[in-house]
Amino acid sequence: MSIKIDHISKDFGKTNVLKDISLQVETGELVALLGPSGSGKTTLLRIIAGLEFPNEGEGAITFHGSEVTFQSAYARKAGFVFQHYALFNHMTVADNIAFGLKVMPRRSRPSSTRQKQIVQELLEKIQLPEYGRRFPTQLSGGQRQRVALARALAVNPQVLLLDEPFGALDAKVRKELRRWLREFHDSIKLTTLFVTHDQDEAFELADRVVILGDGEIQQIGKPDELRDKPVNEFVADFIEVE
């Protein structure tokens, strides 16, 4: 499933957060949105998920050929993983993962035995097979983030969007989880877009990196291309500074 973003702009009051953004992410690709804080990268991700909406007028977001620009988040069902996990603390890990299945309309909702099966498969995929009965507050940060990922995957989303997925974790867990995510992505091949301010993370993980600055796309390319041939001073400075 591919994501196509055509000439999207976004204002918050008088501040112009995103200026005429166009971007295409191919099916199965893993793309990083990299930029300093205030560059608009999280806003762009939230617009793709339907948590924010772009300015009226021109511009559109297309998921594999069908336009979703003004669809609400609940109709769009992009898999979204938040920096601070946003798990439902009053539910067990298994109930968290099954949430998206339970709220499906009756016609398409899997039976409860099938739900349990899906949950167990996902728990195994995130390497927490024994943790279904625990509550999120009893897990470590890295474990919580994997649960959040499993919860997003349970509903078979068209795309996976990760907002600073490792931002709240300490350095060691970060590295481990980063490697794990790359392998995981290679095994499921889901179109994935993730936001980060850490260029090591972007360069190590992503097939392609999009550098955002001041609400504009500064450069798009493979990690090597960006390092070798920065197109402007902003990109050169940003990569240098980090």
Next chain:
Amino acid sequence: MARTRHVLPGFRLSLGYTITYLSIIVLAPFAALAWKSSRGGVEIFTSTLTDKRVLASLELSFTTSFYAALVCGFFGVLTAWALERYSFPGRRILDAMVDLPFALPTAVAGIALCTLYAPNGWLGKILSPGGLKNLYVSWVETPNQWVVNLLEPIGFKAAYSSTGITIALIFIGFPFVVRTVQPIIQGLSLEVEEAAACLGANRWQTFWRVIFPTILPGTLAGMTLAFGRAVGEYGSVVFISGNMPFKTEIAPLLIVSRLEQYNYNGAAALGFILLVISFLILLFSNLLQSWNNKRTAR
């Protein structure tokens, strides 16, 4: 515990003063209550608890407080939600208004509510039997006989009944629910609601499956506080209740009438029972609060 040296001065002075003052104002009188109610022996408690009039008053206090707490819970959550999540003109004024029952003397609330719901009061006129019909007839030029017949039997006695007591207790208990729930709603993470939406839950499902379970313990704690306050309430109730023994006589009022009949032991026994009940309610509310804290801990 080892004696620790404190950097800040005044520990002994402030603690000593606090405990002395507390002992004079609170502990000594409570000791008197315990002494007086034990003077009558076990018999006075058993006779108090088997007295039909006492039982009727306790039952009335509990049922009316329970219904009042339910109503407060429902409207309290709605109001807290509106105050925290919606912006509308006059929101700040309403936010301040919620505390009115804390600031308005109970006697003033009592006579105001009584006059309001009395059969000839602004609301009592409409609520009493036939009230809606009269309203309809005076508003419509050519009343439809069928509608008149339909409206004729509708209505109930608001003041001087247990309904009136419940109305007064709703007024008293309302801010407890709002002020307990409001900070919880304020502390809800918007991301959690967004996560639910991204998983395909519509707003209604998000509310029932995510928001409601999160604010439920706090709501119950607030309702328990409202209930606890309502069981002991006196001033706002005595005017609207009518004070008929066995029918509209609440437990605190029975204490007063026992005192007026110089039945000190009987008053002390009933007072002691009420005190124990309010202590248990307070304990229960604290348990609910700590349950809530445990669940929402991050």
Next chain:
Amino acid sequence: MAGIAQLNLPSGEDATRARIIARNQLARRATSDPLWMKATVLILSLGFLFVFFVLPLALVFQEAFRKGWEAYLKVFEDRATTHSIWLTLKVALIAVPLNTVFGLAAAWCVAHFRFRGKQLLSVLIELPLWVSPVVAGLIYVLLFGRQGLLGPWLFEKDIKIIFALPGIVLSTVFVTFPFVARVVTPQLQALGRAEEEAALTLGANGWSTFWRVTVPKIKWSLIYGIILCNARAMGEFGAVSVVSGHIRNQTNTMPLHIEVLYNEYQFVPAFAVASLLALLALLTLVIKSATTWFADRALRNAAL
């Protein structure tokens, strides 16, 4: 609902118009409620507040002025009425400062120190809020009344507490006991003690630190606690009613006087006196909003 999932907007001339319509209809933020829900919640909660809060308040003033300004003012020429107002002011003037000093002492030791039994102390301070006002009066009757624990001794020495001013003051102190402490303690805790410690290292002694650093720091919540305490002190009915004995011109406070007038069917005087207390309540709410706003701002500034 099913249509949303398959949304495909037309292209061409109508495109822009269709987009704006689509945005207005569909593009609702995930955390905002649909219009019907907003409307329902607002109508129910505003309706509730109107019926339970606005109407009773409006009624107090309407009834007080039912026979016009002159009748209203005439109420306050009555000796029993003026006496009740003076008595109420006297009681508040004694009870509120007592509880303010206590509240500051309790807040100081609870907020700044750790000691055994602190939890119990906090519960005991809160307790009077949850005791029925009638029980609050009763315990003093049982302690100081003729049949009470100290009754015979007091009678011998000819000291009157119950059915006299001391009893009224004591029961008022009891019911308004926690207000200052429970408002000031959390504020003091939240603001921390760094400034006090800094003042002490600069050579200030304990008292001047308290007056020059602590009190200005917590002044808004202190004012809030005091006005809340005052509102309750002037308006207390149940506890005072039990200990006062309802002696006109001697032990009737304003709320008790209201009861007497109301039960004698003197509605204009009853509501006229009530209107004063209602005004006091409104003033209390105004000051409360202002002081919490200032206190929150102080807390935010401290956090920066």
